[in-house]
Amino acid sequence: MSRDLRRDFTDRADMITYLQEQFPAVLPGPVPETPGGRKAALGALRRFEITRYGSSRNYLRGAVSRLSPYIRYGVLSLAEVRHWALAQVDDPRMVEKFIQELGWRDYWQRVYQQLGDAIWEDLAPYKTGFSPKHYAPNLPEDIPRGTTGLVCIDSFSAELHRTGYLHNHARMWLAAYVVHWRTTRWQAGALWFLEHLLDGDPASNNLSWQWVASTYSQKPYFFNRENLERYTEGVYCRKCPRYGHCPFEGSYERLSQKLFPHAEDPKKKHRKPR
């Protein structure tokens, strides 16, 4: 008969010590600031300023829900979060953007149901003008180490490792940097995220990386410094020694020509964040 693992602990620290003893092979590291469980999930729901979500969600300090770890593990179901959202407002249009985001999660799950482990493969050719061979198979070490010298990228990397959470926009900038500026296969980045994200789910994670890479979309997602500075309210750029001459400088047209010189239509508009 198998041995049951403990359920009674004096406090969180006691539980963490026990887990480290039980799973010595699990890589050590920081413990999450986000607590698990239904009580914590309902607390996150109470704190969520849903009426500010639509207009502020792309900003790093915007009113995002922080519900994703709870939704990923089914602590909250999409249907009950949807119902809660609709109950907060008289007009459903006020929560339209948030419900659409729930739709994205549902959509990725349905695609996963259909494709299974094929979500680890390129679902279509890159639209960047490059073949898959152009992309390196492994993540450059300076990215997870947070030593690229780019304050924004290094900060996102450190935050991912420390907290297991990243704002959606930061995920997209980081993914675009990995794939398009460092020409690394999206799979390497997706695996890195899955290791660290509390809400790491193969469907949402991999398919979003493919969306950025352009292997599951019509064009690559990329950004410029102006975009990043705007939505981060300049907190990284102001202290970055490479401000004004970083790899993200320039118009979308110029960056597109630089990043994708062989693409069929480099003047194509860039993707906007979802």
Next chain:
Amino acid sequence: MNFTNPVVWVHGDCLSPTHPALLAYPTRPALWVWDEALLEEWQLRLKRLVFIYECLLELPVVIRRGEVAAEVIAFAQEHQADGVLTTASPSPRFQVIRSTIESTLPVTVLPVEPLVAYDGFLDLKSFSRYWRVAESYAFQASTPTPDLTQGKHPPTPPTTPGSAD
């Protein structure tokens, strides 16, 4: 789901006290298994283990580790169970584990209420194609609002576009 004495297998896609099988059979034994092979394959970090463990401590589950299907079958046999109840998951690994359990015991997979309660064809070629059909269903609320304990958000029925009734 005509089981007399089932056990409940709780997996990582439904760690809620509102788990349909836990609600349907509140007195029957329930099990969570740490999937040792998956832990190694995904190189999951301590922070994720802690988060999941905190979820598990709010559920009436026995916590074990090992090879999931073997542990579920052993648990069911310990409790003279005539079947296993669980919830749906899109994960291919879930399908493999389910099939392995089914070689020994019947398994019933209960649905969790979906965001989009629509059984017709949904075109998954792109999000916009999917959303064109799914959107009106996504705005139809039928689940009770979660009880937020302080009663700040009573479950008032919202006005939904496209609601037939």
